[in-house]
Amino acid sequence: MPGRSPFLFAVRESDHMTKAQEYIPPKVWKWDAESGGKFASINRPIAGPTHDKALPMGKHPLQLYSLATPNGVKVTVMLEELLAAGHDGAEYDAWLIRISDGDQFGSGFVDANPNSKIPALMDHSGPAPVRVFESGAILLHLAEKFGAFVPRDPGARAECLSWLFWQMGSAPYLGGGFGHFYAYAPEKYEYPINRFAMEVKRQLDVLDRNLANRRFMCGDDYTIADMAIWPWYGALVKNRVYEAAEFLDTASYTHVNRWADEIGARAPVRRGVMVNRPFGAPEGQLHERHDAGDFDTRTQDKLEPEAPE
Numbered sequence: 538m539p540g541r542s543p544f545l546f547a548v549r550e551s552d553h554m555t556k557a558q559e560y561i562p563p564k565v566w567k568w569d570a571e572s573g574g575k576f577a578s579i580n581r582p583i584a585g586p587t588h589d590k591a592l593p594m595g596k597h598p599l600q601l602y603s604l605a606t607p608n609g610v611k612v613t614v615m616l617e618e619l620l621a622a623g624h625d626g627a628e629y630d631a632w633l634i635r636i637s638d639g640d641q642f643g644s645g646f647v648d649a650n651p652n653s654k655i656p657a658l659m660d661h662s663g664p665a666p667v668r669v670f671e672s673g674a675i676l677l678h679l680a681e682k683f684g685a686f687v688p689r690d691p692g693a694r695a696e697c698l699s700w701l702f703w704q705m706g707s708a709p710y711l712g713g714g715f716g717h718f719y720a721y722a723p724e725k726y727e728y729p730i731n732r733f734a735m736e737v738k739r740q741l742d743v744l745d746r747n748l749a750n751r752r753f754m755c756g757d758d759y760t761i762a763d764m765a766i767w768p769w770y771g772a773l774v775k776n777r778v779y780e781a782a783e784f785l786d787t788a789s790y791t792h793v794n795r796w797a798d799e800i801g802a803r804a805p806v807r808r809g810v811m812v813n814r815p816f817g818a819p820e821g822q823l824h825e826r827h828d829a830g831d832f833d834t835r836t837q838d839k840l841e842p843e844a845p846e
C-alpha cells in the first residue's frame with residue numbers, strides 16, 4: 538500500500554488485536570481528556586508555571602527541591618555520601634516537592650527547573666545563585682565542586698560519564714516505558730509491556746555483564762555512575778519499584794543483585810533514601826532535611842497537626 542507504513546499495516550493484521558490497536562489517531566492531537574492512568578492528573582501538554590509560589594530558602598548554600606523517587610534519591614544519596622566523606626560544604630536543606638499536588642508547577646520551582654520535574658538544586662555558594670536541573674547534571678555539578686566520586690584520570694572519567702549518561706538515556710525505558718505500562722496504565726496492554734520488558738531485560742543484562750568483572754560500575758571505585766543507576770535498577774531487582782521482580786526474573790541477574798545489596802547497605806545511602814520521602818513506612822520517612830540531626834528528630838514530627846476541616 539503506497540505511503541503507508543508496513544509496520545502499521547502488520548499491527549492491524551495481527552492476531553493479537555487489543556483495544557489500543559483499534560485506536561485511529563485523529564489528524565491533530567487534542568488535549569481533551571485525562572488518560573486515566575496513575576499520575577494522569579499532573580500530565581499536561583504545556584510547560585510553564587500554573588501558579589505563583591516562591592521556593593523556601595534554608596540556611597545552607599545548597600538548597601535541594603525534591604521528592605524521594607529514584608531520580609530524587611540519586612542526589613540525596615550523593616549529598617549524604619559527600620558529608621560522610623568529610624565534605625562539610627555539602628550540608629544542605631532538602632525541601633519536599635509533592636509532585637502529585639502540582640508543586641513542580643509553582644513559579645519558583647519553574648525558575649529552578651523549566652522542565653518542572655524533581656530534583657532541582659539551587660547552589661548559592663558563589664557570587665550569583667546557580668540553578669542545576671536534571672539529576673545527572675546535579676550529580677556531576679556536585680562531583681566537580683567537591684572533587685569526589687568522579688575519577689580525575691581522563692580514561693576513567695570517560696568510563697564514569699559514559700555509565701552516568703547510559704542511565705539518563707536508559708531509565709526512561711524502565712520508568713516511562715515498562716513501569717508505566719506494567720504498573721500505572723489504566724489497562725494492561727500486551728504490546729507495550731512486551732516491548733519494554735524486552736528492553737529492560739536487555740538493560741539488566743548489560744549491567745550484569747559489566748558487574749560480573751567489576752565491584753562497581755566503573756571498577757573498584759564507587760562513583761556517581763553507581764549513584765545514578767542504583768536507585769532505578771537496584772530498586773527494580775530488589776522489588777522496590779513496580780512489583781515486577783518475578784515478572785522480569787530479576788533474581789537471575791546475580792551480579793546486579795550483589796552490587797545492589799552492597800550499595801544498599803552503605804550508611805549514607807540508607808540516610809539518602811529517607812530524605813524527602815513522604816510515603817512508605819513512617820520510620821523510613823524524612824520529609825525535609827535541614828541538618829544531620831533531622832534523621833533522629835524527624836522534621837515532620839515537629840509540624841503542628843493539621844486543623845480538622
Ligand SMILES: N[C@@H](CCC(=O)N[C@@H](CS)C(=O)NCC(=O)O)C(=O)O
Nearest residue numbers: 579606608636654655656671672673
Ligand atoms: N531526566 C530527569 C527526570 C526527572 C523526573 O522525571 N522527575 C519526575 C519524578 S521521578 C517528576 O518530577 N515528575 C513530575 C511531572 O512529570 O510532573 C532527571 O533525571 O532529573
